[in-house]
Amino acid sequence: EADIYQTPRYLVIGTGKKITLECSQTMGHDKMYWYQQDPGMELHLIHYSYGVNSTEKGDLSSESTVSRIRTEHFPLTLESARPSHTSQYLCASSAYPGQGTYEQYFGPGTRLTVT
Amino acid sequence: AQSVTQPDIHITVSEGASLELRCNYSYGATPYLFWYVQSPGQGLQLLLKYFSGDTLVQGIKGFEAEFKRSQSSFNLRKPSVHWSDAAEYFCAVGGQGQAGTALIFGKGTTLSVSS
Numbered sequence: 678e679a680d681i682y683q684t685p686r687y688l689v690i691g692t693g694k695k696i697t698l699e700c701s702q703t704m705g706h707d708k709m710y711w712y713q714q715d716p717g718m719e720l721h722l723i724h725y726s727y728g729v730n731s732t733e734k735g736d737l738s739s740e741s742t743v744s745r746i747r748t749e750h751f752p753l754t755l756e757s758a759r760p761s762h763t764s765q766y767l768c769a770s771s772a773y774p775g776q777g778t779y780e781q782y783f784g785p786g787t788r789l790t791v792t
Numbered sequence: 793a794q795s796v797t798q799p800d801i802h803i804t805v806s807e808g809a810s811l812e813l814r815c816n817y818s819y820g821a822t823p824y825l826f827w828y829v830q831s832p833g834q835g836l837q838l839l840l841k842y843f844s845g846d847t848l849v850q851g852i853k854g855f856e857a858e859f860k861r862s863q864s865s866f867n868l869r870k871p872s873v874h875w876s877d878a879a880e881y882f883c884a885v886g887g888q889g890q891a892g893t894a895l896i897f898g899k900g901t902t903l904s905v906s907s
Contacts, residue, residue, distance in 0.1 A: 681835075717801070719897040720836075720882070735894075767835055779824055779843065779886070781895055783835035 679704045681784035683768050689790045690758055698753045698787045700768035709751040710781065712767040713737060720767065726751055758791040765789070794819050796885050796898035804904040805873050813868040813901050815883030825866040826884040826895065827857055836882060842866065853877070878905045 681702040690696055702709065707728045712720040712735075722735030726745040740762070741755050751770075755762055765788045769781040797816045805811050817823060824843050828836040840851025847859040857868045866883060880902050886895040 683835075686833075717899065719796070719899045722894060725894070769836075780826055780838050780841050782838070783828075785835045786833075788833070 681768060681770055681782055683766075683784035683787050685787060686785060687788050687790075689792060691792055692757075692759055694758050696755050696758055696789070698766055698768075698789070700751045700753070700784060701749050702751075702768075702770045702782075702784075703749060704770050704772075704782060705748075706770035706772050706782075707748065708771045709745070710769040710771075711735075711741075711743060711751070711753050712769065713739065714765045714767055714786070724753065758789075760791045763789060763791050794885070794896050796883050796896050798881075798883055798898035798901050800901045801899070802902045802904065804906055806906050807875050808872050811868075811870045811873045811877070811903070813881050813883075813903070815866045815868065815898060816864055817866065817883070817885045817896075818864065819885050819896075824886045825857075825859060826886070827851065827855070827866075827868050828882045828884060829853075830880045830882065830900075832879075839868070839881075873903075873905055875905045875907065878903055 684699045709726045711724040714720050721737035723737050723739040724743040726732050732743050741753050743753050765786050767786045768784040771781045795818045826841045827839040830836045839855050840849050842849050842859045850856050855870050880900045882900045883898045884895040
């Protein structure tokens with residue numbers, strides 16, 4: 678079944694640790710995105726990718742980095758976690774316009790708490 | 793500036809009653825409009841979308857939305873709410889632009905259903 682997977686779902690980690698949030702999709706989509714979501718706030722785009730070896734920063738400045746070595750995989754890395762990074766991180770994917778769909782499909786999210 | 797406004801932060805509706813969630817957008821080009829629903833601890837699920845054509849669109853779970861260009865609105869409706877509809881609802885707008893399929897989200901409306 679085509680889907681988007683995120684691991685871990687929940688992560689509590691100490692300040693200064695390096696973390697990688699995993700995102701994989703079996704939708705066959707070229708475009709992938711990372712959003713940051715805080716309670717009562719809109720989703721903010723922090724990174725996106727058009728395809729393999731393509732990564733761009735989104736509207737919200739983030740200290741995280743991403744990579745896109747494989748079409749289906751779009752991990753997000755924080756080199757040194759801080760309490761200000763505590764948030765929910767949502768991964769999404771979409772097809773290119775003209776491929777029949779335009780909407781974004783979301784994974785279940787990773788809730789990160791940095792202590 | 794491109795933006796989405798959801799005027800109602802929190803709405804409580806009795807089970808079986810009708811529902812309307814408001815969404816107003818500001819977008820320079822022809823908008824593509826979406827409604828997503830998010831249950832606690834979950835990612836976003838697409839309810840419905842508008843690209844073109846009939847301005848009244850049907851979605852999943854008995855939801856519908858009407859695009860009114862003159863009012864820059866895309867309100868979500870359901871004739872009879874079920875307790876399982878309690879969740880957070882996000883309106884989003886996108887279009888053909890530099891980022892292609894980048895979406896702008898509202899801050900969301902939390903729906904509570906009373907028995």
